Amino acid sequence: MKILVLGDVSRSLSCKYVCDRLWRYRKDHGIDFVIVNGENCAETNGIDKNSVNMLFSAGTDVITTGNHAFKRYEAKTLFEEETMLLRPANYPGTVPGDGAVLADAAGMTVLVINLLGVVMMEPLENPFFTVEKILARYEGKYDISVLDFHAEATSEKQALAFYLDGRISLFYGTHTHVATADECILPGGTAYITDVGMCGPDFSVLGIKPECIIEKMTTGLPVKFIPSANAVTAHGIEVEFDRKTKKAISIKRITF
Numbered sequence: 001m002k003i004l005v006l007g008d009v010s011r012s013l014s015c016k017y018v019c020d021r022l023w024r025y026r027k028d029h030g031i032d033f034v035i036v037n038g039e040n041c042a043e044t045n046g047i048d049k050n051s052v053n054m055l056f057s058a059g060t061d062v063i064t065t066g067n068h069a070f071k072r073y074e075a076k077t078l079f080e081e082e083t084m085l086l087r088p089a090n091y092p093g094t095v096p097g098d099g100a101v102l103a104d105a106a107g108m109t110v111l112v113i114n115l116l117g118v119v120m121m122e123p124l125e126n127p128f129f130t131v132e133k134i135l136a137r138y139e140g141k142y143d144i145s146v147l148d149f150h151a152e153a154t155s156e157k158q159a160l161a162f163y164l165d166g167r168i169s170l171f172y173g174t175h176t177h178v179a180t181a182d183e184c185i186l187p188g189g190t191a192y193i194t195d196v197g198m199c200g201p202d203f204s205v206l207g208i209k210p211e212c213i214i215e216k217m218t219t220g221l222p223v224k225f226i227p228s229a230n231a232v233t234a235h236g237i238e239v240e241f242d243r244k245t246k247k248a249i250s251i252k253r254i255t256f
């Protein structure tokens with residue numbers, strides 16, 4: 001059983017790029033299940049109905065998000081309507097949507113969880129505690145569990161991964177937009193990577209024109225962030241699972 005994960009889709013140009021190629025990639029690589037982080041796949045940033053529809057129509061099974069999930073007002077309704085669109089689970093329970101879902105993947109049940117880090121980010125519920133509640137709520141109801149940990153600090157990603165090693169089948173990080181070279185199977189059996197990277201323009205600073213960020217960093221003044229119009233590369237991971245043991249066999253970085 002093969003899962004494809006794609007990192008943060010940066011703006012509508014990259015969303016179109018991914019959507020134009022995803023079905024072909026699924027077919028050519030024998031992918032059974034696709035998870036995409038779509039927190040910034042709308043025209044400027046955030047997520048909107050059009051980009052969500054595009055990603056689902058293009059072969060995405062579950063869309064995860066992060067700190068930009070509610071950037072647009074319309075997102076509140078979207079998270080209520082779309083069960084396969086997740087917002088981070090450690091928001092208060094009164095926030096629309098859910099942070100975990102069960103989905104079918106070629107005859108296996110996959111529990112997909114989405115969490116936000118709290119180091120150098122919003123002061124939400126401690127993800128260590130939130131994930132325990134989710135695992136207890138879904139105990140015995142799934143074959144494979146996948147966690148998109150949308151976080152800034154590498155240390156927080158590594159610490160939560162080791163804490164969950166053997167209890168989550170696949171743990172990957174998003175948010176920092178740059179793929180890390182540490183993909184591995186942890187000692188307890190969890191497939192892990194600190195960050196899967198982004199689906200966004202090459203030669204940019206996290207998807208934005210470098211000159212905007214350079215101006216901000218050399219003046220300290222507010223600057224309009226203009227998305228780079230360079231060619232796009234999609235970054236992600238392919239993870240293969242043994243159907244009998246339900247454990248990860250391999251994890252590799254991919255681009256297209």
Ligand SMILES: [Fe+2]
Nearest residue numbers: 066067068175
């Ligand atoms: Fe983010």
